[in-house]
């Protein structure tokens with residue numbers, strides 16, 4: 001019984017310790033003197049600030065607090081100029097409690113001495129918080145004491161906090177946002193892996209057709225049996241119907257909560273782009289999994305010949321697969337030629 005308790009204790013310790021260790025990073029070395037931390041979404045200077053720019057980090061690179069602030073604010077590194085001195089919580093996020101002397105991941109090459117944070121001590125504004133990177137302890141010092149500096153910026157994520165800068169279609173989501181076609185899925189997120197519903201598709205398409213500022217007229221009566229006039233997208237769906245981009249999903253319904261399939265998307269996009277009267281050329285059998293007899297074959301092949309899709313790999317199109325919001329960003333940007341000059 002005693003051993004059982006011991007083993008449970010050890011197991012808890014291992015689980016807890018592993019959980020702590022995983023909170024550090026993972027880091028990505030961007031190769032330009034900067035490191036991103038996927039855990040916190042922060043970008044860091046890889047090296048301790050070489051204040052006097054002599055190529056060495058030594059006592060001469062310690063500065064008083066006010067100079068630490070201004071050094072970071074004036075820093076340009078990795079093509080970014082929005083650097084700042086980290087606050088105490090941000091600075092502590094670099095501390096790996098499994099390490100000692102210094103306590104940071106080896107590629108940060110920290111000096112085991114005090115680093116400034118931007119956080120002033122609440123009880124004495126002549127003092128500010130810092131961290132001793134030998135053991136990770138919080139220390140406060142008078143702001144006139146010279147300490148080392150490592151600057152930070154909040155640059156790992158762009159417009160949405162669930163779409164990192166190195167996300168596979170970051171540029172497309174950014175374009176879609178800049179065009180005003182999406183403002184995300186709420187709480188600062190874009191929800192790239194969520195499936196696009198037919199209700200959301202109505203909004204995407206109508207904004208693509210009529211512009212980002214477009215607001216559809218209010219609806220009084222229902223157009224589709226399954227779209228209540230109170231539904232959040234009722235006006236958009238009605239306008240999509242009036243624009244003759246959709247006739248619904250059959251039996252007088254629109255199926256607003258169903259995911260959009262890739263085949264449906266092909267029809268939606270081409271009608272939105274070319275007008276309600278548009279019809280594609282006859283299919284020629286471009287994709288292995290889209291026989292010429294398939295109901296949307298012509299649409300799908302036209303989507304490919306316009307460069308909006310190249311399929312889902314291996315010569316297939318995956319017509320019955322749903323579309324994620326990330327994928328839809330790519331399709332919409334290509335369909336409506338959204339090409340803002342973003343820097």
Ligand SMILES: [Ca+2]
Nearest residue numbers: 050054056061
């Ligand atoms: Ca130096």
